[in-house]
Amino acid sequence: MPGAKLEIVKNDSPSAQHSLWVDNASAVAVAKYVRDEASLRFDYASNVTGVDWPEMELSEKIKVKKVVDGVEKEVEEVKKTLRPGYLETVYHLYSMELKHGPLVIRLRTENRTDKAHLPSLTPIWRGAEFQEREIFDLYGIIFDGHPDLRRILMWEGFKDFPMRKDYVEPDDYEYEPTPHDEVLDRVKQHYPAEVMK
């Protein structure tokens, strides 16, 4: 694979299913290679799914040498780094011909807002068609090259992406004749003050 950037993502759980992070530019070429190469033949895309990784502050402890009161000492400091948020799709590939697998491929978007684009692998595996539509519907990843990218489980005209970690559920308040406590607080938000007297 000339020019393809691959990185192994370790999995520390007992399942030991490590995965391969493929860069977006060569994703289609890599997918075609693992499907058609005679010793691999991953002809079956079993599971295609999205994962949301919002922006997160990672903290790690590092030892720094510092001069304290004229004496050099080793001091432990907490170093904080900001991991930028991204969306991810995970493909679990098996081979029906050679009966091996899974090969786990991950693709990551640049960010979670305006650059949430990924290449679609539906032209390689038709089985990804509905699953990529579902990821578009629930996570908002736009798959370039998908033949029919529409919402699938939510209705047309729905605005948000419910599977994202920062999704705010709608306040489905229902009328109650005798509201009290926290229900009353919610009722107050739904009616103007003069009605609530």
Place this chain on the structure above:
Amino acid sequence: MSAPSAETDLHGSKVGHTPPPEGAGAQNYSIRKKSNDQGAVEGELLEVSMGPQHPSTHGVFRMDIVLDGEQVVKLKPVFGYLHRNHEKIGEGTTYLGSMPYTDRLDYFCSMTNNWAYALSVEKLAGLQVPERAEYLRLILAELTRLQNHASLCGFLLQDMGAMGTPLMYAFREREKILDLFEAISGARMMCNFMRFGGCRCDAPAGWFEQVQQIVDEFPAFLDEFETLLTENEILMARTQGIGILPRDLVVNASITGPLLRAVGVNYDIRKVDKYGIYDRFQFRVPLGVRGDVYDRYMLRVLEMRESVGILQQALKSVPGGPIVDPKAKLRGFRPKAGEAYGRIEAPKGELGFYLISDGSPNPYRYRVRPPSFINLTTLEDMCLGHNVADVVIILGSVDIVLGEVDR
């Protein structure tokens, strides 16, 4: 407080449903002009919305069909009527809290749903399952396969117009198996029986003898069912050559289960992954030749016969011992960070669960790989060129349950 005024939105939802397009509601069809390659008008096409309340759709499922006379020229499935975002709810509850909710995915086969989820969590946390629990799981999964395939064959014939009788014969057998589920788990359909590293409780006294009796009687039901139906002229005329899929497309479109094996691809996860204790028993994987609706019907009958064989072998050698791994913690269960994908051969195809743990009591990501949702990918390819009446039986032969399709 006073009653809300007429202008107040009682539901207060900020999202709201989009209003239906103008003219919709009164009728569920529209007529389009049909034009030839040169663009000249050449007759009319009828666009019909089939479902979501149509009795043949096995639940709330809709197909937008464009018809040229009686023939299907376009078909788009529409999902989501039963959507409740099962996966988001799974992220909000503990690992164990999702177990009863997996029953509601494919509510015909709650035992296999439990097993697939338990298997994935066991992979994630590295738990071992005791012998006796493995036997119980296998027996329950094969009983689930028997009742699912039996009632599917009944529903398929009901869709074909054999009103009542085959379905009631199948349901008579299904009831006996559901009684066994009730005896062991307390519930006929929502069993919630398996736990991480084993099962919830042991079988009651005399349960294995009851299973043995039902398994012994099952081939007689199959013989009776087949005598009445398999070589029936009307059944053969309605199903042979209908809904054929090419082999390459089936593999490429991730179709699994009886639909895959009906085109002759030898891929059964019980044989490939050898999960549980399936490698200890002798059974064959039935394969179809043509991949039409008849092959799918026949394949399910043959799979039931193989399941009876597996049950006969398993019932001979059920060992004693504990029912759950003593190291498995029921409460305060926190697998360490990582991820796992586990899958089993459910009656409808490959049922998988993909879990990501961040070390907390709740899964960071909880994904269900639903077989019947993905098997619908090629519904349009199967139906093109066939009549509307054939669409009904093609959909019946896919074997969908909407609790799993829409999640």
